[in-house]
Amino acid sequence: MTCEFSAKPAARRYRRDFAIAMALYVALVIGAALIIRNFEAPQWLRIVLGLLPLAPALMMLRAYLVFLHAMDEFQRRLQTDALLIATGIIVFGTFAYGFLEEWAGLPHVPLIWVFPIFSFAFGVAHTIIRLRYK
Amino acid sequence: MRNRLKVLRAERNWSQADLAERLDVSRQSVNAIETGKYDPSLPLAFKIAAVFGLQIEQIFSADNVAEAAE
Numbered sequence: 207m208t209c210e211f212s213a214k215p216a217a218r219r220y221r222r223d224f225a226i227a228m229a230l231y232v233a234l235v236i237g238a239a240l241i242i243r244n245f246e247a248p249q250w251l252r253i254v255l256g257l258l259p260l261a262p263a264l265m266m267l268r269a270y271l272v273f274l275h276a277m278d279e280f281q282r283r284l285q286t287d288a289l290l291i292a293t294g295i296i297v298f299g300t301f302a303y304g305f306l307e308e309w310a311g312l313p314h315v316p317l318i319w320v321f322p323i324f325s326f327a328f329g330v331a332h333t334i335i336r337l338r339y340k
Numbered sequence: 341m342r343n344r345l346k347v348l349r350a351e352r353n354w355s356q357a358d359l360a361e362r363l364d365v366s367r368q369s370v371n372a373i374e375t376g377k378y379d380p381s382l383p384l385a386f387k388i389a390a391v392f393g394l395q396i397e398q399i400f401s402a403d404n405v406a407e408a409a410e
Contacts, residue, residue, distance in 0.1 A: 277366075278364070278365035278366055278369050279365075279369075279380070279381050279384060280365065280366070280368070280369035280372050280373070280378050280380075281366055281368070281369060283378070338377075339368070339371075339372050339377050339378065
């Protein structure tokens with residue numbers, strides 16, 4: 207292999223760190239949900255349990271930032287462009303839907319959906335941006 | 341921005357992957373620069389010039405340099 211770009215080990219590390227964080231996330235959510243459903247947990251414990259999934263989410267963010275900084279400038283540009291588009295979609299989408307909920311009686315959408323929708327929008331935006339540079 | 345990367349590569353018989361390895365960037369990045377879809381940063385432009393043993397101006401030229409100088 208002639209092309210051994212320095213981001214390749216970084217990509218491997220990212221996949222590994224992301225998988226670890228994801229496994230921890232699944233374990234924490236299942237564990238916390240079991241406690242909430244089966245026990246009369248006091249409010250403080252519910253708050254602690256509710257904050258637990260944030261830990262692996264921040265681990266994912268850290269893994270992503272390490273990966274981002276290992277990329278070359280062009281790849282980083284594609285990533286930041288996609289991040290900006292995803293940010294725009296989530297910010298203006300939630301802004302508009304907030305008015306629709308208040309004034310047009312559209313069903314309430316829980317905040318938990320913001321992160322997955324943002325991630326999905328980022329994935330779609332990145333794919334489209336990459337195709338433009340083909 | 342215009343550039344002579346493709347010609348310079350051909351003269352040396354380098355593939356995009358060869359040049360990418362020398363610059364420590366991805367092949368996609370070399371392709372984007374070569375096709376004029378992405379303008380490299382000044383540090384990367386210096387690195388490209390160094391790899392070919394040329395001055396930046398011998399590789400890259402702006403379409404509107406004359407206008408900018410006025």
